[in-house]
Amino acid sequence: MKLRRDIVSLATLNTLIHFIGHFFRSNTRHGIHSPFVYALIEDCLYKDIRIPLEVLSHFEELKSSDDIVSGLDHGKGVKHDYAVSNLARKSASQTFEAKALAGICRYHQCGRVLELGTNLGKSIAAMASVNPETKFVGVDGNRGLVNHAKSTLSALKLNNVELHHSRFDEFFHQNKEKFQMVFIDGDHHFEATLKNYASAKSLLKGDGPIVLHDIYWSEGMRKAWKKIKVDNDATVTIDLFFFGLVYFRREQRKEHFSIRYPRNILKFLFF
Numbered sequence: 134m135k136l137r138r139d140i141v142s143l144a145t146l147n148t149l150i151h152f153i154g155h156f157f158r159s160n161t162r163h164g165i166h167s168p169f170v171y172a173l174i175e176d177c178l179y180k181d182i183r184i185p186l187e188v189l190s191h192f193e194e195l196k197s198s199d200d201i202v203s204g205l206d207h208g209k210g211v212k213h214d215y216a217v218s219n220l221a222r223k224s225a226s227q228t229f230e231a232k233a234l235a236g237i238c239r240y241h242q243c244g245r246v247l248e249l250g251t252n253l254g255k256s257i258a259a260m261a262s263v264n265p266e267t268k269f270v271g272v273d274g275n276r277g278l279v280n281h282a283k284s285t286l287s288a289l290k291l292n293n294v295e296l297h298h299s300r301f302d303e304f305f306h307q308n309k310e311k312f313q314m315v316f317i318d319g320d321h322h323f324e325a326t327l328k329n330y331a332s333a334k335s336l337l338k339g340d341g342p343i344v345l346h347d348i349y350w351s352e353g354m355r356k357a358w359k360k361i362k363v364d365n366d367a368t369v370t371i372d373l374f375f376f377g378l379v380y381f382r383r384e385q386r387k388e389h390f391s392i393r394y395p396r397n398i399l400k401f402l403f404f
Contacts, residue, residue: 151349155374159391169382170371170390177240178373179396182232184259188289189228192255195221204275217253217281224252226318229395230346230375231259234316237342237378238264243313247336248272249301249329250319250346254282261291269294270312272304273319301329311338318346323353330361334381341380348377362389 161179165171200217226234238246238260244267248257251271261269271294273279279298286294297304301319315333320326326345333343348358358377362370368387369380373394 148349151355152374155349155372155391156393159372159374159393161393161396165390165392167369167385167388167390169380169385170369170392173240173371174392177236178233178392178394180236182236182239182263184228184232184235185262188258188262191285191289192221192225192253192258195225195253200281202275202277202281204277215275215277220253220278221255226252226256226259226346227375231256233373233376233394234344235260235263237344238267238314241313241342243267245270245310245312245338246314246316247312247333248316248318249304249333250317251282251296252278252318254285254296256316256318257282257294258286258289258291261286261294262289265293267293270310271296272299272301274298274300301332305332305336308336310336312336313339314342314344316344316346321347321350321354323357326354326357327360330357330379334366337381340382341378343379345377345379346375348372349374 161174165174195217198217198221201214202217203212203214234256243264246260246267246269248269248271251257251273254271257269257271261267271282273282273296276298279296283296286296315337317326317329317333319329330343330345337343345358345361348354358372361367361377361379366381367379368382368385370389371378372389372391375394
């Protein structure tokens with residue numbers, strides 16, 4: 134059997150080892166004694182979410198695009214040119230990830246959702262297309278990516294999305310709105326992840342979730358996820374390997390769950 138190339142390209146050997154460990158220690162809905170988490174798995178995570186074909190087709194076509202976007206790499210302080218095709222193949226959300234985000238938003242009937250790190254806009258486009266009554270706000274520090282994503286959203290006629298070109302700390306300082314869900318997919322360093330998580334908590338209205346992407350992507354992300362799990366404010370944390378979900382349910386005792394996602398993960402990984 135051969136690992137799918139898109140997974141191998143995203144995972145170092147170390148990450149793959151962590152994935153194997155997660156697979157064997159994780160559960161499906163069976164054996165979950167929390168009614169809240171059981172319902173989340175049964176009625177959300179394991180439900181098939183249908184993203185409009187025109188949205189998926191658009192981002193599939195970007196994998197062969199000749200477009201170049203230019204923008205500042207805030208981590209290095211220098212301007213870079215990025216091939217859209219390369220970003221679409223390696224950096225954009227996988228379709229199963231976009232479906233999960235869209236489903237979580239729909240399940241919790243979120244009125245306003247914040248995304249930190251919009252990239253080409255695949256995840257926010259998927260969420261917006263499935264949840265037309267929800268207002269989405271996307272933030273990215275790369276002006277070229279923001280402009281490209283704006284063009285995509287306009288072409289797809291997704292009018293419930295507002296994109297901002299801004300550093301995350303600047304956005305947090307200026308923003309006055311609250312959100313029912315925050316998706317963090319920006320700076321993947323330890324300190325930045327914890328800082329963005331803390332800022333996201335201050336903007337959260339209700340029980341959450343805050344969703345963190347790539348929690349096993351690097352040693353820094355793994356350390357940040359471990360620290361977030363023991364945060365006193367976080368009562369329910371859910372490890373999906375590709376995502377970490379954090380809820381702030383005061384009526385529920387603190388508990389951590391490792392859930393197998395997607396449900397047929399071996400079918401997803403091998404062909």
